[in-house]
Amino acid sequence: MGMTLGQLAVRFGCELAGDPEARVERVATLSGADARAISFLANPAYRSQLAGTRAGAVILQARFAAECPVPALVARDPYSTYAQVAAELHPPVPRIPGIHPAAVVATGAQVPASCQVDAGAVLGEGVILGERVRVGARTVLAAGVQVGPDSVLMPAVTLYPDVRIGARCTLHAGVVVGSDGFGFARQADGSHLKVPQLGGVLIGDDVEIGANTTIDRGAIDDTVIGNGVKLDNQIQVGHNVRIGEHTVIAAHTGISGSTTIGARCIVGGKVGFAGHIAIADDVVIGGGTSVTGPIRAPGVYAGGGTPADTLQRWRRNMARFSQLDEIARRLRELEKRVSGTDRK
Amino acid sequence: MGMTLGQLAVRFGCELAGDPEARVERVATLSGADARAISFLANPAYRSQLAGTRAGAVILQARFAAECPVPALVARDPYSTYAQVAAELHPPVPRIPGIHPAAVVATGAQVPASCQVDAGAVLGEGVILGERVRVGARTVLAAGVQVGPDSVLMPAVTLYPDVRIGARCTLHAGVVVGSDGFGFARQADGSHLKVPQLGGVLIGDDVEIGANTTIDRGAIDDTVIGNGVKLDNQIQVGHNVRIGEHTVIAAHTGISGSTTIGARCIVGGKVGFAGHIAIADDVVIGGGTSVTGPIRAPGVYAGGGTPADTLQRWRRNMARFSQLDEIARRLRELEKRVSGTDRK
């Protein structure tokens, strides 16, 4: 059970300072670890906890090795190495192939024998699952949905028709993919005519989608989520949005219809994107930002302008905002004095 | 299959420039269409795609007809005409009347033979469905829920007791209607006493509710959603909110308890409404606005004031916000100079 530090060092290409025969069984935080646990130091905010740790070993950068009171696995990127060690020591619950008798699978659905379909799942006609797909309890796949190999649908996911999911994706509970986009044509009397939402949703490989996130189907063409995209919980993705590869978006962010977000972007929580705009590749957007216009160049943005301000400028202006009442008072004072001056 | 341009022109009252016998089978975007597809131009942002389109026909306003390289259906409101044409060419999946054997329907529930109830749906005692209602897989209707004719409940909807839904409504996956409002009475020790939430929810006709939107039951009286209201995804509607007819609200907006929103309002995404306020009819509110006080007159509003600023004023102030650090520096500079002036 567990692994020796020597095994971990070889496997993950770390330098080891300590006994290669020492054995760890699980991961733990610096403050919570005991001798059977391995911990890590990645965020410098936690550096103060290093000296007091009782971990069996700590994964860290070379610059912190001298401070480490216990065996150290020195890594260039401790967080990535930690992620790999954690996956090794804590493998996921194994798949149990088979269809639960309380699942409802249409006769025409294709479910390889390697798949696990849990109780209460509902698979419509023409559903096609890849090898080793897991479908959680109560998850619904409408007619014709396709899911690539090794993907995991947690419980209570809902996939509408015309949704295609790639390989190795994870969709968390409460996710809805393929709901109608918000398309209505206003009539003269103030009522609205529904615009049929006829496109689908195409989700690439290695995508993770957080709990209760919703992704609308396209109006005509598909809504497209690129390979490697990671979406946090309760995100709203409007119709015909396109998100580029490896972009990461935090919770409660909303993306209005037909907006395109580039590849490798990092978007904070509660960001709102206007519709019909394009965001370049490699853009970083701070939490809470209103993005009301296009962003054409890589960089770090925040705030509420059009386009969003750079982060540095936003922070300066936000600091001044706290002084705004004082600024207004000083201006009034100055106006009085200058009026006095003028009169001289 | 499909329709001729002549048929479409007659049916939807358009002027046709082109061969009335030409046939289209589906809708497509200007850039994606081939000769068997009909497209449309409504948003001028896409005008540049008109010259290159290979569509079988384009629905557009008269002013763009001369630029159209293919047959044109000239309409006063191309988006509305497109919506009708799309509905004609792409009819919804037909209803398949009947109750799936894996649905659970209480003996006292009234389910007309024209209804479709899918696998895993749960209908409690006293549920009353109108004619031709569809209930999606895993959708739950608590005891006594009423749903009007021709309404569609997508999969995974949850309706609590005392919820009444009108005719021709669509509720998307993950919608929750009738959950308890957030009512607690704070006690001297900092703990909270739950205030029973005893009202219901009354939803009118022709209402559409987006995925994972939540609508709380009233505390005493009902929460009321008027006829023709369209709610996007992940909206939160607090207890005893009232929304007037034909109002349209975009995603992630939250409406605090006992607030009333008028008829025919248009509310952007991520708007927050304080509780116990009234918004007039025909109000337009920009995305991301904090509405902290009442709005008494029709108009376009945005921003964070009390009441929200008019949109024009908000935009001017937001533009100045980007200059705020500079304004503060100029003020400081001026103060120094005026002090110098005074000393003269």
Next chain:
Amino acid sequence: MGMTLGQLAVRFGCELAGDPEARVERVATLSGADARAISFLANPAYRSQLAGTRAGAVILQARFAAECPVPALVARDPYSTYAQVAAELHPPVPRIPGIHPAAVVATGAQVPASCQVDAGAVLGEGVILGERVRVGARTVLAAGVQVGPDSVLMPAVTLYPDVRIGARCTLHAGVVVGSDGFGFARQADGSHLKVPQLGGVLIGDDVEIGANTTIDRGAIDDTVIGNGVKLDNQIQVGHNVRIGEHTVIAAHTGISGSTTIGARCIVGGKVGFAGHIAIADDVVIGGGTSVTGPIRAPGVYAGGGTPADTLQRWRRNMARFSQLDEIARRLRELEKRVSGTDRK
């Protein structure tokens, strides 16, 4: 049926002005009540409705008793007394012990005979329910989940493995507890390595969680929700967040990973908390605030600073924000005049 005013006065420690034999059967609003209903006046905004009420009695503070045209139950805290009276007159639907035949309960799950498990619920191996727990239709409890006595899980709740819920909790429809936290290690090529999310979620006693709220499992240690916490709808709680006892949080608020919120805090709607920060006990935070840094002292905060401004300062600055364009113009004007002055 119902209770006499005398019974209510004795039971809830009120002074009665009126006939102790008069009987009320239900609660109602001041404007909607008839002689068989009891109402209350807690929010002074509704004081104007008192004179016209036809209620059988009104619960109110002594200072309003003289204005009351009908019998009055005088209470120190009318809202709390109302809550108790309402619970007395409108008891919840009684629990019906038993497991519905359409529920799926693993052989190793512990379900006391006093529990109610509804149709379509799925309980995995090793689930342990306390006495009198209710599990709503379609609610899923993963293997090993524990739920304390008298807790109520509404329909369509999803609990992942390693989730422990205390006693007397209520979880509303669509709640997800234990989904993976948003943890990814960025790689040199812009892709992301998933960091295994190995902690659980520990929820105390007397907690209420609103519809479609999501609470992520810890990365290593648990995410912890203290006793008496009340969460509104559509809140997002990140991994390793800790929320202190009796804290109340309104809808659409998001709390980033590893942030700690103190006890007895009151947090408005749409608040965003940055990660890895600590908020003191007894802090009040206005709706829509971005909390980007720690808050070290009790008080009322709002706005977007670091730490958030006090509410008073924020309001003054917001009022000035509405004048920002004017401020900038006045400054420009002053600069011109001072330049003129200088030239003299």
